[in-house]
Amino acid sequence: MTNSTNICIPCGLCCDGTLIGFVKLDTNEIPPLKKVMDVEDENDINIFLQPCESFCKTCKIYSKRPKSCDNFKCQLLHSVENKQLKYGTSLKIIEEVKERKASIQQDLNQLQFELKSKSFYFQIVEAQKQLSKQGSELQLTKSEEILSTKIKVLDNLISTHFGISMN
Numbered sequence: 001m002t003n004s005t006n007i008c009i010p011c012g013l014c015c016d017g018t019l020i021g022f023v024k025l026d027t028n029e030i031p032p033l034k035k036v037m038d039v040e041d042e043n044d045i046n047i048f049l050q051p052c053e054s055f056c057k058t059c060k061i062y063s064k065r066p067k068s069c070d071n072f073k074c075q076l077l078h079s080v081e082n083k084q085l086k087y088g089t090s091l092k093i094i095e096e097v098k099e100r101k102a103s104i105q106q107d108l109n110q111l112q113f114e115l116k117s118k119s120f121y122f123q124i125v126e127a128q129k130q131l132s133k134q135g136s137e138l139q140l141t142k143s144e145e146i147l148s149t150k151i152k153v154l155d156n157l158i159s160t161h162f163g164i165s166m167n
């Protein structure tokens with residue numbers, strides 16, 4: 001998440017586990033971050049998982065956020081900054097993503113199989129794998145078909161406007 005005068009404040013989708021599953025860290029960033037959140041630093045994997053523990057409506061460690069966060073700008077933010085997209089239009093897109101996410105979350109809670117991931121991003125990865133496996137072995141139920149379609153629509157919305165794929 002970048003500067004606070006932009007669309008990031010009402011958005012937060014790259015911090016709350018919707019668009020991104022984990023954040024990569026430099027080795028020197030681990031000790032200070034370990035004081036405020038769980039960091040995975042085994043076998044040369046230096047990351048923390050989303051949803052970010054430092055995210056609560058906004059970044060709680062903004063001045064000390066990792067380089068990956070500081071450098072990250074999604075396509076939507078670029079489009080607003082380059083004046084290719086109006087601020088109000090970007091807010092509507094963010095709102096639509098949040099509404100579609102909430103609807104999918106309700107469906108995920110009704111699934112017959114258990115999802116292990118905490119983040120919406122990885123829950124979608126898990127659900128897609130399971131639905132694809134079930135679809136090739138058995139027939140999907142009507143509600144699973146609806147969920148599968150909802151995920152595709154959301155993925156399309158996110159890749160079109162944010163430049164990120166959930167696959």
Ligand code: SF4
Pocket residue numbers: 001002007008009011012013014015019072073074075076077162
């Ligand atoms: S997803 Fe894009 S607009 Fe939303 S908070 Fe992250 S950088 Fe900002």
Ligand code: SF4
Pocket residue numbers: 001014015023052053054055056058059060061062065066069070
């Ligand atoms: S450290 Fe801050 S900017 Fe980075 S993911 Fe967490 S809340 Fe977002």
